[in-house]
Amino acid sequence: MPNEEQKILLHDYFDGLLSPEEEADFQTLLMENRSLAIELGKLKDLKRRLKNMPLSFEPPPKIINNITDKLLTLESTQKEEKSKKRSSRKNKKTEKKNRKTSSEVILNIIIIILLLALGAGGVYYFYFINKVEATWRISPISGQYKIGNNIHPLKEISEEQIFKLGKNSEAEIYINDIGTLHLKGKTVLKVISIDPDHGSISLSYGHLEYIPKPSLGQFQIVMNDLLITSKNSKFEIYSDDLGDFTIEILSNFLEIKFKEIVLRFAHDYVVKIEAGQVLKTPYSIKTSPEFIKLLNDYDYNHDTNMLLKIIDTASKNDALTLHFLLSQVDPAKRELIIDKLNTIIPLPYDVDKGKILILDKREMNKWWNEIYSDIY
Amino acid sequence: MDDNFIDEIVKEAKLGKRPAFKELCEINLKKIYNLAYRMLLTPEDATRVTSKTFIEAWENLKHLRSDQKFDSWIKSIAIHKILDEAKIGKSTKSSGKTNDDKSPNIESINTKNVFELLIMSQPKIDRIVYILHDLEDYSYRDIADFMNGLTIPQIKAIVRRTRENLVEAIKYA
Structure with a gap:
């Protein structure tokens, strides 16, 4: 049996780490020491097996699509950020220009606006109060949010508008007669319908909790091929860096329409959706x-x-x-x-x-x- | 695969053409996935690391030098991601340990290759170091750079020990 020193030399020789002189000496040793030569043969056999080892694990077929989908998302986010920067530069320029306007003109404008606002306020109060009730109202809790590219956020959101909540921010959106969306951290959603009986959004990514009012109205979330419907179900949905979504059903049951099949998931169940389009087996x-x-x-x-x-x-x-x-x-x-x-x-x-x-x-x-x- | 062909696809991908990059993903997918699977032992971890690797490659493609081969470059990204996932690097530096885990549970690994199974049943750091050196042909110096805390003599000792373990295990396989 080779001793420890010989073993170290054997592995160095096998790895080609010896100098020419050391190599010659070791080859002489190999001829004299049969057990060392056998050990070398075993190492060569090991290497042969290793190099002949096939790539036996098949990657999941959907992985490439998931990657390309993620790249598309990244690209659109980058474009959005560029456009935000451009618009912010433009706004700064406009602000500078405005500051140069004379204070007299501003004062006149303020008086006119005040008069108009008083009149419009009266009309608004008596005739349009019902319409206000049909909008979705935002209640910021902490941090920042935007509607579309508005730098100064509005307190209401309507159809086709994109709502973006900043990182480490929190807000609530009250959906009339249906329920409340509690948003936590970086979230992007688009309002599709503010119908009092049938509200719906499209969710790009983020973290939200839906708390329904005890009513017959339903709330829907659209995500690629999936349509999530809550009639009276409280649930939480959040996405991770790879665009995978997790839904936790907190009360009653949710309906998820996936490729023309409608599935129901009860409370205490967790449903995961990979890249917004691959439904995984739910579990309790x-x-x-x-x-x-x-x-x-x-x-x-x-x-x-x-x-x-x-x-x-x-x-x-x-x-x-x-x-x-x-x-x-x-x-x-x-x-x-x-x-x-x-x-x-x-x-x-x-x-x-x-x-x-x-x-x-x-x-x-x-x-x-x-x-x-x-x-x- | 023809190197010139790959170079052409890389050039296209560097211009921001996604179909070219998708082709590069398809060409390298199985190699990267198998590398990750053998080191991390679960399909979930392997899938996650593979996805992260290709996304990082796309974001950093402009940094790929003309003298670098795409497959070697992406493999090194994958190794860094795998080591992050396996939480190796900083921990080995502070503890100085070379084997801080127990033998893994390999019952769930779906391979018919007994030798592969033997490699995957080695303790985490031994398995990763051995694969990097003997299968992926990284030098001891390269591995020391990857592992960020293990010295070359420690790495050589790990490779030696793993080879001896495998030689012994093959007898009974």
Whole structure:
């Protein structure tokens, strides 16, 4: 057996780190010491195996699209920042110019404005008060926000306007007759509809919590191919640096329309959406970390063994996750999920297992309702 | 792949053409993903690091010199991202430890290659140093620069130990 010093020399020789003289000496040693020569052979074999090792891990197919989507987002943010800088420079120039105007002209203008404002205020109060009630009002909590490119923020926001909340800022938007949006930190959204019964926004990124009023009005968020609808559900949604969104349902249930399929997610469930368009398997906040890890792994490789482990370890808390998985797997595996789910929340007497196997929408909803009412 | 062809795509990408950069991503995706997976052991971490790597590459493409090869350049970005993800660098400097983790759980790793599995079952720092040196052909000096705290003799000792562990493990594989 080679001693420690010889071993160090052996590895240095193998790495080509010895000087020509040291190399010659070591080659002489190799001829005399058979065990050292065997060790060298083992190292060469190791290197051969290493260099022949294939690239065996397949990246998720959506990764390139996620990257290019992110690049597009970065590009548009950079363009927006440039345009903001340009507009800020322009505004500064205008401000300088305005300062040069004589104080007499300003005084006259102020008097005229005051008179006009008094008149307009009266008309506004008596005739347009109802319209004001139909706008979305902003209540800043801390930091800064902008509507469009307005440097001096307004207190109201209307359709087609873009609302931007600054980093480390906080604000609330009151949506008449529907609810409140509580925004936390850097967030960008566009108002689509301020209809009192049917408010909706498009969310680019950020962090918001929706608190509904107990009413029949509904609130919707559009994100690429996804449409999130809350009728009476409190939820929180936040995005990370890669454009992935996490939705935590805090009360009742949310509907998410994804590629023409409408899915329902109950409270205490977490739904993740990668790059705003890939829906991952939802899970309950009460489930175990091991179960979440299994779901993550399954989302990436759709490995049958992983699915079997998921089915095997699922508990009552995971019933709605299993129900979701029914629509994500092929019919052969669907039966395994039905059997497991049946042991947790039995199929209602009027639900046909055969129709569940073909994902009949009505039967699927009946079973979902049964699970929902049993758990909550 | 033809170097001239790659150079042409890199030139296009440096002009801000996204389709060219997308092509560079596609060409290098599997290599970067496998590098990240072997070092970090989970598909989630590997995906995150791969995405971050390509996004950083796009943002810094103007800094790629004409004498640098795109694949080597992006690989070095990936290694920095992987070391950040694995929280290696500053921690090794302060503690001086060369192996601050236990053997990883490799049950969830989906590979049929037993030798690959043996490499991935090595402790974190041993695995990363060994892959950098013996598989990715970085010199001990390069690795010392990456690891920011491990000395060359420490790195050589890690490579030696890992090789010996693997030689031993192959006997029983």
